[in-house]
Amino acid sequence: MNPALDPDTDPGVGPGARPEVRSEARHEARPGAPHGLGWLRQLAAATHQLADGTHQLVAGTRQLFEPLQCPGCLIRVDRPRLCDVCSAAIAVLPSPVRRTVDVRDGDPLVVTALLPYEPPWRNVILHFKEDPDRVVREVVQGVMGRVMREVDPMSGLLLAPIPAASVRLRERGFNPPEVLARWAAKSFGGEWRPRLLERHDYHGPLRGLGAGERQERLQGAMSPGPDIHHHRDASPAVILIDDVLTTGSTLAEAARALRGAGIRRISGLVLASAELGRNSD
Numbered sequence: 559m560n561p562a563l564d565p566d567t568d569p570g571v572g573p574g575a576r577p578e579v580r581s582e583a584r585h586e587a588r589p590g591a592p593h594g595l596g597w598l599r600q601l602a603a604a605t606h607q608l609a610d611g612t613h614q615l616v617a618g619t620r621q622l623f624e625p626l627q628c629p630g631c632l633i634r635v636d637r638p639r640l641c642d643v644c645s646a647a648i649a650v651l652p653s654p655v656r657r658t659v660d661v662r663d664g665d666p667l668v669v670t671a672l673l674p675y676e677p678p679w680r681n682v683i684l685h686f687k688e689d690p691d692r693v694v695r696e697v698v699q700g701v702m703g704r705v706m707r708e709v710d711p712m713s714g715l716l717l718a719p720i721p722a723a724s725v726r727l728r729e730r731g732f733n734p735p736e737v738l739a740r741w742a743a744k745s746f747g748g749e750w751r752p753r754l755l756e757r758h759d760y761h762g763p764l765r766g767l768g769a770g771e772r773q774e775r776l777q778g779a780m781s782p783g784p785d786i787h788h789h790r791d792a793s794p795a796v797i798l799i800d801d802v803l804t805t806g807s808t809l810a811e812a813a814r815a816l817r818g819a820g821i822r823r824i825s826g827l828v829l830a831s832a833e834l835g836r837n838s839d
């Protein structure tokens with residue numbers, strides 16, 4: 559056997575590497591201390607590396623076998639992008655739609671919805687909320703920019719995202735309305751105020767509940783946050799920002815909390831409205 563490849567003579571390869579580990583353990587071990595701790599540490603490190611490697615391998619394999627999809631219509635595409643049909647569809651922005659949302663003990667809230675919650679927007683927005691990649695973020699940010707540029711900036715305007723329930727925040731790792739509010743502030747010039755409202759986790763999931771049930775669950779779910787005292791204007795105008803408007807109960811509860819703190823000029827802005835029949839609230 560070539561001595562260079564003989565595991566017994568080459569300490570760098572194969573089982574020949576082990577004596578080195580053993581000797582390290584021997585050096586570290588004090589009389590009476592248990593032997594082999596260094597070896598255990600190395601085993602733990604190697605297991606960790608193996609787990610990391612397996613993770614990367616699984617991710618790589620998934621990319622190979624799960625074809626890339628257009629985030630708008632889910633057909634296969636060659637690289638991360640919107641397909642030509644969806645690109646053409648989103649190039650034409652629909653006109654924003656106004657809806658009014660009933661607020662307990664007060665005036666209704668006027669909410670502007672930038673997009674209909676319909677294809678191809680629906681899938682793009684679902685991706686944005688759950689697991690946004692670069693393409694989806696660019697598309698949504700582009701929409702915010704294009705629409706917000708059309709609106710005249712107002713003085714003393716605060717852009718306040720609807721805060722996420724902590725359980726949702728843990729699941730997603732981010733709060734979609736907060737990202738939308740930041741992008742809106744960028745193209746609109748308003749002040750981004752992520753802590754104008756605070757959310758308390760009094761309620762369970764709202765999915766599938768009707769407007770009445772939602773309102774009941776959400777009662778007291780939000781209160782004014784620390785940003786409520788930090789505005790230059792004595793009577794600021796607040797735009798509440800959310801991703802998808804369904805029954806409007808969440809926006810209504812947010813508006814109620816701000817009105818309770820003395821803020822009078824409040825409106826809503828959402829990325830999309832899930833109502834097909836417009837102005838149906």
Ligand SMILES: [Zn+2]
Binds near residue numbers: 629630640642644645
């Ligand atoms: Zn498509």
